[in-house]
Amino acid sequence: MFLPANMCSGTDRARDLLTRHQKTCKARHSPLSEYRARPVAQAERLQPRLPMAPMALALVGPESSMLLDQPSSLDFAAWDSLHAPPMASDSITTGEKLEYLADFTRSNGMATFLDYETLKQRQKLLLDCSESHLTDHPAVTVDPALHHQPCHLDPLTLKTHEITHCLQHVISNKFEKVVIKLDWAPDVQASCEAFYTPRNIRRFLEYFWALWYPNCPIVHRPSFDPLGAPVALLCVMVLIGACLSPYEDDGHAARMWLDGVEELAFCNGCFHEESGKLMVTVPRLKSRVESLQTAYLVCWLQKREGSVEAQGRVRRHRHAVMVTVARDIGIESATHRNLWLTDPSENWWRQFAIEEALIRHVPHSVSTTLTYVFLIDAATAIFHHTPPRMVVSELQMDMSCPEPCFQADSAIECFNLLRGCEGSTFWSARLSVAEVARRICQGELDEQCIHEYSTMGTLNLFTTVQALHSLLMIPLQNSPALDSTLAPVQIGLDNWRRMWIHRRPEDRRIPDQPRCLWKKIGVVRYAPGVWHLARSLLARMTASAMGPIPESSRQGPARDGHTDMTDVNGLIMEYQQLNLDASSSF
Numbered sequence: 001m002f003l004p005a006n007m008c009s010g011t012d013r014a015r016d017l018l019t020r021h022q023k024t025c026k027a028r029h030s031p032l033s034e035y036r037a038r039p040v041a042q043a044e045r046l047q048p049r050l051p052m053a054p055m056a057l058a059l060v061g062p063e064s065s066m067l068l069d070q071p072s073s074l075d076f077a078a079w080d081s082l083h084a085p086p087m088a089s090d091s092i093t094t095g096e097k098l099e100y101l102a103d104f105t106r107s108n109g110m111a112t113f114l115d116y117e118t119l120k121q122r123q124k125l126l127l128d129c130s131e132s133h134l135t136d137h138p139a140v141t142v143d144p145a146l147h148h149q150p151c152h153l154d155p156l157t158l159k160t161h162e163i164t165h166c167l168q169h170v171i172s173n174k175f176e177k178v179v180i181k182l183d184w185a186p187d188v189q190a191s192c193e194a195f196y197t198p199r200n201i202r203r204f205l206e207y208f209w210a211l212w213y214p215n216c217p218i219v220h221r222p223s224f225d226p227l228g229a230p231v232a233l234l235c236v237m238v239l240i241g242a243c244l245s246p247y248e249d250d251g252h253a254a255r256m257w258l259d260g261v262e263e264l265a266f267c268n269g270c271f272h273e274e275s276g277k278l279m280v281t282v283p284r285l286k287s288r289v290e291s292l293q294t295a296y297l298v299c300w301l302q303k304r305e306g307s308v309e310a311q312g313r314v315r316r317h318r319h320a321v322m323v324t325v326a327r328d329i330g331i332e333s334a335t336h337r338n339l340w341l342t343d344p345s346e347n348w349w350r351q352f353a354i355e356e357a358l359i360r361h362v363p364h365s366v367s368t369t370l371t372y373v374f375l376i377d378a379a380t381a382i383f384h385h386t387p388p389r390m391v392v393s394e395l396q397m398d399m400s401c402p403e404p405c406f407q408a409d410s411a412i413e414c415f416n417l418l419r420g421c422e423g424s425t426f427w428s429a430r431l432s433v434a435e436v437a438r439r440i441c442q443g444e445l446d447e448q449c450i451h452e453y454s455t456m457g458t459l460n461l462f463t464t465v466q467a468l469h470s471l472l473m474i475p476l477q478n479s480p481a482l483d484s485t486l487a488p489v490q491i492g493l494d495n496w497r498r499m500w501i502h503r504r505p506e507d508r509r510i511p512d513q514p515r516c517l518w519k520k521i522g523v524v525r526y527a528p529g530v531w532h533l534a535r536s537l538l539a540r541m542t543a544s545a546m547g548p549i550p551e552s553s554r555q556g557p558a559r560d561g562h563t564d565m566t567d568v569n570g571l572i573m574e575y576q577q578l579n580l581d582a583s584s585s586f
Helices: 010-024 078-079 093-106 116-136 157-172 188-193 198-217 229-242 248-255 258-266 284-306 309-328 346-361 367-386 403-405 411-419 432-440 447-454 460-476 486-502 514-517 524-544 565-575
Strands: none
Touching: 116 198, 116 514, 157 188, 157 229, 157 258, 188 248, 198 229, 198 514, 198 524, 229 248, 229 258, 229 284, 248 284, 258 284, 258 309, 258 346, 284 309, 284 346, 346 403, 346 411, 403 411, 432 460, 432 486, 447 486, 460 486, 460 524, 486 524
16 A cells, blocks of 8 residues: 555665665666576577666755645655555555656666566566476466467467568568668578567567556457467567567567568558548458557557667658548547447457457557557657647547456456446446546536546546647647636646546456456556646646746757657656646646
8 A cells, every 4th residue: 555755664665765776776687586597499598687777866946835844856756645646456656657757758668668666576477477387387388278389280380471471571672771671581581480489479479468468458358369360460569578578688689670560560551541432341440450559559669669760750650640540440430339238249249349449549449549549649749749640629439448348258248347337427428538528627526527537447547638638738839828728728637636536446456467467557557647747737838928937947849850758858857846836726
């Protein structure tokens, strides 16, 4: 349970100091003695990778006059305890949410989506479980349904050949030489076949589900089949898993294929069709959703693991293409309005999965996919100080369904869970993201409404606060003065904070076991960090209306060519220097 800094015991303080030292010490951590090398056919023994400790935060500035007993500027935990309630069962303390954003905006790598301690803990769980199964059941991986077989008998061998063929075609027939600098040759083919072996595909998928999927649950795992999955989607999932592997050599091997898989993802026909020319059938919609999912995953992979050129290419070009395709599909079509709770058949379940995946992709599912297109757009606006390409009024997709519904293992289980949601505002009224944002900005909500909205789920709360932040970005780009339309945003932020306080994390009963890690809440648990950023922007804009902003605090125009996140990192560091007026609605 999270306790404010002044209520912690001496032991807790010592543990906090040790954790903070581990995160700020410049010395590299020694390998954990309990880690053992991965069992492999080759003679070499790979050492587990330990992420580098994040740099110390150096915040200086005056304390806020509106708070008594203001914590040290270095004490994120104490600072955040003044603003947010406990997150009862979260594996990460509430107090780290600003520290997380600070680390995320100054670091690279897919591993930065998890805080250091959580990543280390989950990697160890997977390693211990894998070794236990190899000892007790040599023919079984972490997932007992997957068996090791001689390579020529393994059904995934066909997938290895298919992946190799597709990458050979893309690399040998370069449409844009600036994207792929690798030349296909016999040694490159051998490396490809060695990386995408059936065993590696399974192993890296395990890492993907356990270590990355909670951050981006846009693929319907219960119905996912690697044998039937599109090659590009499978490739990028495997690459992400390899980049999060506890073995450093896996990440090095994966980075060789980043540009090739990016090109493979975006050479899909749906990214080159003329808008609205073809009738959308259910199979075609499924295919387009899978293409969007692939593109979304590739964009994040390149933004965190790719070269400077790849990061710039994704931000300037790939992201825009993805938003265009999302609009072409029809954001308003990301809805469950035509999904009737009458017959839990397999066809019904497939329809639900496609729709929910689309919903999530625009802000998380059919609904998911569109949710995440919006979130990556909002993240680009936040982290790179650029205008968002998608505006809140466009977000006509449904709110995402509760996570247990999307995680259900069968049509009947999913059906029964949705039946339990029938009486909720979000399911009965099929509220869109834009409508929810509008409602919470209209005025102070009563306690009954706050309680109802707090049940929308962590993903939807995260999407909502991103939408509120996006409302600030347009006037911020066009006017240094406070626009009168920002008053509703201030109301919305105040209502959102109360909703977050009443939220109950969906993973509070999910055990820390390898087979359950994919059901954990991921990066969206740091939604209060986005709230803090929105609050800081609003305070800056309010101050600008009262007088000129000091040169040292003025944020310049968007830097189109930059790929780092120094702008938002500076805003985070400036957060504690803001002197918010005591009459603020916060």
